[in-house]
Amino acid sequence: MYPFRNFWSADGDIREVLFALPSRERADALLLAFFEHVDPLYPIISQNIFRSRFEEFWTLPANERGDFNTTWVALQFIVFASGHLYVHDPTAGDFTSISETYLSCCYRALCLGSFLSEWSLGTIQVLILICNYFVTNNRTADCWTFSGILQKVVYGLELHRPPAAGTSVSEKHLRCALWQAFMLQDVSLSYFLELVPASCHHTIDVSLLDVSEHGENNLDSRLREMLSSERGDIDIAFLCSKTDIAYQRAVWQFSKFMQTNICLPSALGRPIAKDAAHKAGLLSDLQSIQDNLDPPFNMTDFGGQRGRLWRQAIMITSHYNFAFSMVHLAHNPATEVVADWRAALRSSHKVMSAFFSLVNYDRQYLTMWTPINTRAYTQTV
Structure with missing residues (x-):
């Protein structure tokens, strides 16, 4: 079944897509919802640069907006579609129809920009x-x-x-952030569908995501790039957000562990644990990764927190304890490896506790976040 609503004329251009734009007031609300709820978990867009382009776009007369970059128009519409999922609209008869319309506009704009043959980092952001x-x-x-x-x-x-070597600091950071997001989505889908991960083949390393003043993303490099940029397309806050980068590094390491030790053997019909020593080693490795996460994600108590960091912490808690549950459940009759149900339940309980903390704060998460946050408990039961 085709995943997008198709109500476009054969010879329609980008102006046909722009006809579905919300009001400016509504657009501001959708943008705010996106950066509050979605961006913390996928920090792949420079908020300051996006808002700058957003203002540039909306100040144009309606008849001139059709000349705007189609990939950016697609990005704006997927931001609207994603943000709408978190905005209550009592006037909407069919809540999903509006977000689905924005999604269709997004894909149509991509097609008008020939995204299958003219690739860019912006295209990947949208996808x-x-x-x-x-x-x-x-x-x-x-x-x-x-x-x-x-x-x-x-x-x-x-x-x-x-x-x-000659890549700018901003592009290096964005490329790493996009790869991390792609790898996370890939291992999640691979696990659910029991298929071989598509992101196994890579030489890029998590160490490239760094805010250390001794690395390439240092103050001098950032300032030189900012001063040489004609459009001012350098967002220092995007490059230097220590909590966002710590979150990305934590998710990257989780994805790498899942990819190698859970998804790949499961997809190939092999046991996760070859023997008892191998299972103990997996648990030790995962515990070591979690214990050595960058601050603040090396803490376990985020009580009283709210906002961006809190959402990221819940996602990290969910991911890592899900991985622990899967290793605890690993069994191999050939080598007498048995599942540790009690340990798996303890890990899944931590996932559920984080999930209920989220739902108690905002009930709208109940529908959207239930599958990913209850998977560990479901597997254990």
């Missing part, structure tokens, strides 16, 4: 957010199908390799 939209709406099959396109573009632009 990742489309896949996240599908997952949020429990459309896993649509996400898997569409992620095939994303995979080709990601590898085509060589995000799986370390950035070239």
